[in-house]
Amino acid sequence: MAELYSRRSFLAGVLTAGTLSAGAGYVLTRREPVTLTLATGADPTGARNLLVTMWNQLNPDALIRTETVPSSTGDQYEKFLSTDADIFNLDVIHIRRFADEGLIVPITPNLDISLLDEVRRLSERAGTGEFWAVPFNTDVGMLYRRVTDKAVADPEPSLKGVLAANPGQFVGQLETVSPQTDEAFVVNVLEQALAQDDAILTTDGVLSFSLGQWQEALGPLAAAIKGRRVRTEAGEADTTRTFQRSQLRYMRNWPVSYPAIDRAERTKVTTAEIRIGRLPTGIIGGQSLAVSAESKHRDVAEQAIHFLTNRSAQLLLAKYGFAPTGLDAYIDQRLAESLPHLKYIRYAVESSRPRPMHRNYAEFARVFAEHTHRYLYDGEQLTQRFIEDMQKELA
Template sequence: MTELYSRRSFLAGVLTAGTLSAAAGYVLTRRESVQLTLASGVDPTGGRRLLVTMWNELNPDARIELKEVNSSTRDQYDTFLGTNADIFNLDVIHIPRFAADGRIVPITPRGELQLLPNVRRLSARTGTDDFWGLPFNTDVGMLYRRITDKSVADEKPELADVLARSPGDFVGQLRTVGPQTDEAFVINVLEHALAQDEAILTADGTLSFSLGQWREAVGPLAAAIKAKRVRTEAGEDYTTRTFQRSDLRYMRNWPRSYPAIDRAERTKKETAEVRIGGLPIGIIGGQSLAVSAASANQDAARAAIHFLTSASSQLHLAKYGFAPTGLGAYIDPGLSEALPHLYDIRLAMESARPRPVHKRYTEFSQLFADHMRRYLHEGEPLTQRFIEDLQGALRE
């Protein structure tokens, strides 16, 4: 265990040095100093903050002030607009609304980026080579599993099998108590529905409006919750806590949590390690950096975004648990040796599907969460009103 994590620490130093070296092409020469403001959600890992620090060391005349806004996914649009920012770190589901309302301007990627196709589609402007925001990090739901004996064959389980055959030994974000936990709940329910019926949400984010199809897709989850065969928690933090304190075998969570969880769980005598694998079809997430249309320093903002999203920066972020956006990080020999789970993340990314890409996604998400909460936890049946509400929210 000591050798593994000392090697990762050494790798972190190499990546940091490599990022700084590769950043030479991002140094700006300015006659007048400017101050850039980057509005972002909170980063519990510190990895993104360190990249901002690197940029500031290289560009003292175009320093970034990082303003971390403690907001939920649902209210990000309103809270970010209340911040006078040059750069927005947007959750991918908010890009359509910011673009439709003229809040951001396009940015052209540099040739070095080899973005994964699923990542590219979420931020690219249709019919152009430009993006509304350059992908900063991506995300995809993963199935964690506790390994107690490495000599026993480790078969990667399917989510539907875990739900049916591992009573009380699985925990996910399957409860919501308000806006802060609604989005995790929506994503988890969609993933369970996809595990039963992959046609419930297509590869381009088109949702089924068949009531019968939805009843069949979420019926097994409702039965498992009613029979207490799954642990339901609100949000990622409580899910992790239940997994660790109860020594559960399985958990659904994001890859960003993996380094810290694996490190902590290896201290237990009964746990050899924690591994992660993809869901049958996970939900893709992530954040992209966009230039504010109101910024007076758009050229400097674009240069900063190119640095923060560069191929070398992706190597750095991977060390902190973030899922890289480009192919380079997944095939880098040194990174693959130190972080072998990146292979599983890449496989999960290739089959992942987006939530409905729509400027009124926030309204859709709230309605979906309300209906599913009442169905899964209060025993209220799914009716045609569920379908009508979703159709109304996603209507152009």
């Protein structure tokens, strides 16, 4: 994989082009220096931290201090509220709750990218021209497959077909052992249901409340787990280890894992390449940057967000494995040549579905995980109580 942007060359290039220059409003002159606090989850790639470093080099009087909150997606709400943040890097499932509770303020995008529709809808205030948060990176479930011989035809498979025709050769985040892994479990179960019935969850994130529909959609997965025809792991890291150590053919994971997995697997004599494709209906995720309602420096925070989410930033994030939010990165010629798999990520984003965007999402996810886990592993049938519990939390 070619090296597109080193730290030095990327910064030099965008400065030369004027993208991050004073003319674009990113170099701020202030009488009184300020420090912005950015509350965010961990960044295993280093790309987000690199963008923050670039901002700080350009704006020594308006520094960003990153406060990394070591938490799972599920408990991000409580953890973030314990910080004195100016900017929140919110997982998409938390945007509605932060907005409804007045914890963040609207922001008018000053973007030089064309957001994909599926990404934009997660953060915008419909009909206002404003966003509750500006998309930083997107994410979507992908189907990984191991290729042992490039000369052999390898058509893109479907998740439904993989589960039915390749016993023991697929691994996904289909187990959960604690709140740390619950959300990955919920997402994977939803994707398995969508593989059987794409009407189980609409493009607006509205769930079906038909018990029979859920029983039919999850029946094949329950049978596969019972018959040990699918490998189940709790969380993305364990899934990756099982895929690599057992030389499995297929895996469900997020695109940010692809560069590292592909590099590692190509060193094996028996692996020619790792390819990724659609599920075909994956769950969309990602993070977005929002201005805290408690911030005393909202104007500076907005400028910082525009910097961290612009077109040049998207190119850098894509190079490090993140799924870009806007069309420009997907059609950039240099990226297309160096990262040909990006087009498959775009296809996956454009055919994705969101989880229910509801302020009470965390409670919905809890009851969904409890019911479906008992069904898949304990043989406890889904009943009308499953439907009623979901309806109650999403009312």
